[in-house]
Amino acid sequence: MFAVLVCFVILIIWSWMRMRRPSMPPVFPGALPLIGNSHQLIGDRILVTDPDDCLVVSNASLNKPYVYKFAEKFLGSGLITSDEPIWKPHRKLLNPTFNQQIMNTFLHEMNVQARSLVSKLSVEVDKEPFDPRSYFVDFTLSTVSRTSLGLNAEDQTIISNEYADMVEEIFGIYCKRFQKVWLHLNSFYNFSPMKWREEQLIKSLRKILDNVIRKRRVELKQIKHSEEIYDLSSGKFTPALDHMLNMADEQNAFTDQEIREHIDTLIAAAYDTSSTTLTYAMILLGSNPHVQEKVLKEIEEVLQDKNADITKDNLQNLVYLDAVVKETLRLYSAIPFIGRKVEFPVKLKKYTLEPGTTCILLLQSIHLDPKLWGPDVNEFKPERWLDPDTLPKNPNAYVPFGIGRRYCIGRLYTTYVMKTALAHMLRRFVISGxxxxxxxxxxxxxxxVIGHHISLKLRT
Incomplete structure (x- = not known):
């Protein structure tokens, strides 16, 4: 017993001295020996807010900390949870699926879904303020289902309803696990009701997407390469699933399980971030009528026909709308921070991160730093994006889609979806919030979660 006590005391002293090593950054306030900040649900983590240091950490440490592994059974080798040896080759294979040329082929379907969104929102005109997020969730899910999976109406409904509800619930489980430190340990979590429910949800989610993949694989075998592209009256596109299935067959690039995990990741990531950012954009526009009118004026100038679809040329010319989207993402980044696992010494400007450190990159703090953005940093001012002199000189000052080599692969897709949806809605509605x-x-x-309701009136 005495030997155990001595070892425990030595461990406490060692952990305390390690936290106070001069080369390391100062610990987060409230850190205790041995347990760090775990009692504050933060853990022994280093918080980084300098944009240049964030880039260094992000590029030097490509692997994620253990909390990302909570979703590993669900998302597996997807781009969010996979470690570098899997992430790197898979990201390289998937990059062409999300380039600008492919995004342009998705625009017709984005317009179709945006028009459907406007139609559904029409029932809220001249009524009490309402929560628009459910409409945006349905819109983004329908859009990503069509462009990622090429689903028909029946299968798309399954994704929009059953699949979406289950994804929402499973991410709720991961959040609850994160908040309860003792459940971070598998020995405790494996015996909890949450673990049992997680396995049920994963089983159901796998069944849905496995059926979709099997069905599409059979369809692809029945058609020739010349007919692989969807013909949608005024636009053509090849769903991301088709690209992956073709790579699997021709290059032996992916297994069916890996394809499912990538699709799970794409859908789960796209619908939650895009729908949330659209909600913020609508509230900000509703709170700033002068900005709303300026966007509308630009839309009317660029699209002479008020019923016309948004084209790739229109998107390039809608510069003020683009500024609105960027300013929304700056003020309300859907992902306010990201984590990295430091596995070898990383030299920063003032400190050196040692192996074993968990590093939190505070992206939202970069966006709200007055030293970078000026004294009006908290104001919604899309105009700042139209004048290079009003923007930070540091290229790492704007990072809503992550920073470094492991940035979000869907950043262009998200921008296309948001600008298309906002253009259609602003042509039809006057927004208040x-x-x-x-x-x-x-x-x-x-x-x-509170105060985000908006009101709609028809434009005359």
Whole structure:
């Protein structure tokens, strides 16, 4: 017993001295020996807010900390949870699926879904303020289902309803596990009711997507390469699933399980972030009528026909709308921070991170740093994006899609979806809202939970 006590005391002293090593950054306030900040649900982590240091850490440490592994059974080798040896070759294979040329082929379907969104929102005209997020969830799920999976209407409904509800629930489980430190240990979590429910949900989610993949694989075998592209009256596109299945057959690049995990990741990541950012954009526009009118004026100038679809040329010319989207993402980044696992010494400007450190890159702090963005950093000012002199000189000051080599593969897709949806909605509706009443909460993304309702009126 005495020997055990001595070893325990030595361990406490060692852990305390390690936290106070001069080369390391100062620990987060409230850290205790041995347990660090775990009692504060933060853990022994280093918080990084300098944009240049964030880039160094992100590029030097490509692997994620253990909390990302909570979703590993669900998302597996997907781009969010996979370690570098899997992530690197898979990311290289998937990059062409999300380039600008492919995004342009998705625009017709994005317009179709945006028009459907406007139609559904019409029932809220001249009514009491309402929560628009459910409409945006349905819109983004329908869009990503069509462009990623090429689903028909029946299968798309399954994704929009059953699949979406289950994904929402499973991410809720991961959030609850994160908040309860003792459940970080598998020995405790494996005996909890949450673990049992997680396995049920994963089984059901796998069944849905496995059926979709099997069905599409059979369809692809029945058609020739010249007919592989969907013909949608005024646009053609090849769903991301088709690209992956073709790579699997021709290059032996993916297994069916890996394809499913990538599709799970794409859908789960896209619908939550895009729908949440659209919600913030609508509240900000509703709170700033002068900005709303300026966007509308630009849309009317670029699209002479008020019923015309948005084209790739239109998107390039809608520069003020683009500024609105960027300013929304700056003020309300859906992913306010990301984690990295430091596995070898990383030299920063003032400190050196040692192996075994968990590093949290505070992206939202970069976006709200007055030294970078000026004294009006907290104001919604899309105009700042139109004048290079008003923007930070540091290229790492704007990082809503992550930073470094492991940035979000869907950043262009998200921008296309948002600009297309906003253009259609602003042509049809006058929006009212009050951003000063919004209260946010972080689970998987930074969501508005109070004060985010908007009102709609028809434009005359």
């Amino acid at each position: 009050d951003i000063t009443k919004v209260v946010t909460q972080y689970d998987v993304v930074l969501k508005p």
